[in-house]
Each structure stands twice: as structure tokens, then as C-alpha cells.
Amino acid sequence: MTVFIFLGSLLGAMALGIPIAYALLASGVALMWHLDLFDAQILAQNFINGADSFPLLAVPFFMLAGEIMNVGGLSLRIVNFALALVGHVKGGLGYVVILAACLLSALSGSAVADAAALTALLLPMMLKAGHKKEISGGLIAASGVIGPIIPPSIGFVIFGVAANVSISKLFIAGIFPGIMIGMGLALTWWWVGRKEALPLPPRKTRAEIWAAARESVWALMLPVFILVGLRMGVFTPTEAAVVAAVYALFVSTVVYRELKPQALLRIFITAARTTAVVMFLVASAMVSAWLVTVANLPAQMVDLLRPLLGHQTLLLIAIMVLVMLVGTAMDMTPTILIMTPVLMPLIKAAGIDPVYFGVLFIINNSIGLITPPVGTILNVVAGVGRMKMDEVTRGVLPFMAAQFAVMFVMVLFPQTVLGPLRWFY
Secondary structure, eight states, X not given: OHHXXXXXXXXXXXXXXXXXXXXXXXXXXXXXXXXXXXXXXXXHHHHHHHHOOXXXXXXXXXXXXXXXXXXXXXXXXXXXXXXXXXXXXXXXXXXXXXXXXXXXXXXXXXXXXXXXXXXXXXXXXXXXXXXXXXHHHHHHHHHHTTTTTSSSOHHHHHHHHHHTOOHHHHHHHTHHHHHHHHHHHHHHHHHHTTTOOOOOOOOOOHHHHHHHHHHHHHHHHHHHHHHHHHHHTSSOHHHHHHXXXXXXXXXXXXXXXXXXXXXXXXXXXXXXXXXXXHHHHHHHHHHHHHHHHHTTHHHHHHHHTGGGTTOHHHHHHHHHHHHHHHHTTSOHHHHHHHHHHHHHHHHHHHTOOHHHHHHHHHHHHHHGGGSTTTOHHHHHHHHHTTOOHHHHHHHHHHHHHHHHHHHHHHHHOTHHHHHHHHHHO
16 A cells, blocks of 8 residues: 555656656655654655765866866867767768767766767768768767766766765776767667768878877876776775766866856856755655654565565566566656665675666666657757657667666676676786
């Protein structure tokens, strides 16, 4: 009955069109009434404590860093460097999208910011070169998924806080899976475009490649600073977000000189608005998370899936399928915040490495950003690229299938995630 009250109130509020943050609060209030615990002070206290977390300070600074990079020229130079490297091969612009997405994801950690930048910079180029609009938009949308996987990642920060898992380990564990996702996209792009007969652009000279690399070196140094700093213990993930924002601001204003002082206010306002949405979601979800714990729902879930606790792979497959279904209807942040408190007791009871699960969980939620009908990234690409939503949806399907295939390979072969992690720890 408790599960029905929680899910019924949450889904009912969403069905009425209530924003997800308020729907989470409504489900929390419904649970409090059901448990005969209603107290406005408890509600307010958990709401405030939900956002009162030092690690969550990483979210606004990574948001700010992403905005500065797009306006200050760092994203453009990353794209130009990728063009110089692989732009001349058959289907080269598609590989440029994937390579640029991997590089940009190591800068901002925001799927929406990366997808918007890639759409604005590369979609016109792909259309001019003769690539089909829906496939081009689909590839760009699918490439945006890499953003929350390769560190730094806002998704890993939120999961790490909700699950009490090392954010540094999550960051490092996400590197190789992110590269695998990129390789899966590249293979799919080759398969989709193998019959295209488009004229190839000339190969860049060694001098042009060197010039593009020299221009982008300041941008490329940022992920190096972050990973080395985390590995050496120089700063925490939260402090790394501050480093990223300050570094991006310095490069954009002093080195590239493309970010004008009058644009700073607009950038700060945009980052603040996005951060406010995320933090309000976090605070609302923590109210529900506290009540879920009080109602003993995690223990009920453990009892329900107890037959699978002795079979780690089967349990993970069942959880991943469940998250896939949820991802079609909910955005990434609320899914992480709602499901993490429920799923973590299962993971611990089954003896599954929480870092390994965290990587799989974030990959699945990231792919949820391109699964219709919600698909946040699909909306971003359609809006920025002035495409119809159904065009982007049709184009993204083969790439989405490839990403899910890579994810289930990681489920079946845990060493694809845990093996590279041991190189660092």
C-alpha cells in the first residue's frame, strides 16, 4: 500500500502536468499523511537539508564553466581541432561530432550544454556537406549523451551525494565507458553512412593540424588539470568545479579574448537559472528520499527481488531494464534522486561494487535523455537546429540502440569498468 501511495501520488501529479519538483513534494506530503507523520517543520527541514551539501556546490560551477566555454570560444576550438584531425575521411563530419563530444564532455559535464554547442556549430556543416538532416541531428543528440559519462560529470556528483559514493572514483571510472560509448557511435555512424557517396574535403596539412592543436591546447589542458588534481589529491571534485569555472573564465577573457565583460552578467544569470532548477529538484527529491527510508520501501524492494540477489548479472539486467523504462518518462536528475535511495540497498545486499553500479546507472540515465517522448536532448537539438521533433527521434534510434548495446556489454563484463579504475587506485 505504501508503494502504491508513493508512486500513485507521484505519477498522478505528473499526469496533471505539475512540474516534477512539485510532484516530488506532493508525493512526499502524501506519504507523510499515509504514515501519520505530517509536520510542516519536518517537511521544511528536509527540503533545506536536501540542498545543504558541500559536494553539490560542484553543480553551479560546472554549469557556469559550460556556459563560459560555449561563449568564450573553447567549444569552437575543440570542434576545429577535431575537424583538422578527422574531417577529411569518409563521413568525417560525423566522426568530428563524436570526437568533439568526447573532448567537450571532459570540459563541462553537461549533456544539454554539449548538445547545444555541437548542434549550433556542426549541424549546418553536416547539412552543407550533404548528410541527411535527421541522421545528422540524431548523431549529434546521441553524442550529447557522452557529456555526463566522461568526467567531470554533474550526474556523477548528484549520484555520489545521493548514494554516499566517492565522486572522485566515479569520475575516473567513467573515462573508459565514455570512450566505449563514443566507439559504439562511430561504428554505427560508419554503418549508417557506408553507402553515402559525398565529396570528401581535402586533408589538412601538418601545419594546419598543428595550428588547430595549438589554438585548442588551452581548452584541452582543462581535463588534464582536473584529473591530475583529483588523482594527486590537490582538490576535491567540488573544488575541481571551481577550478574549471575560473580556468574557463581566464582563458576566455585573457587568452582567447572572445568573452567580453558585458556578456558576463548574461552568462551568470543563465547558469544561475539552470542551477536553481537542478537544486530545487535535489531539495524536493530529498524530502521524498527521507520518507521512502522512513516507510522502509528499500527493505520491501530487497524482499521483492531477493531471488535475484545471488545472481548479480540478472539483478543488474533487471534494474537496467527498469531504469530504461523510467528514462522514457522522466529526466535524468529526478530519476537519479528518486531511484538511488531505493536501489542502493539492493546493490549492497547483492555485493555489487557501488562505483560500478553508479557508472552503469548514470550511463542508463544519460541515454534516457534521448529516449522519446521526453528526451531533453532531443528537444535541445530540435530547437537549436530548427528541426522537427520526429525527425530527430527517427535519426537517433540506431545510435540509441548502439549505446544500449554497449551498456549491456558492460553489465555482462564488469571489468570493462572496474579494470581501468584499478589503474588509478
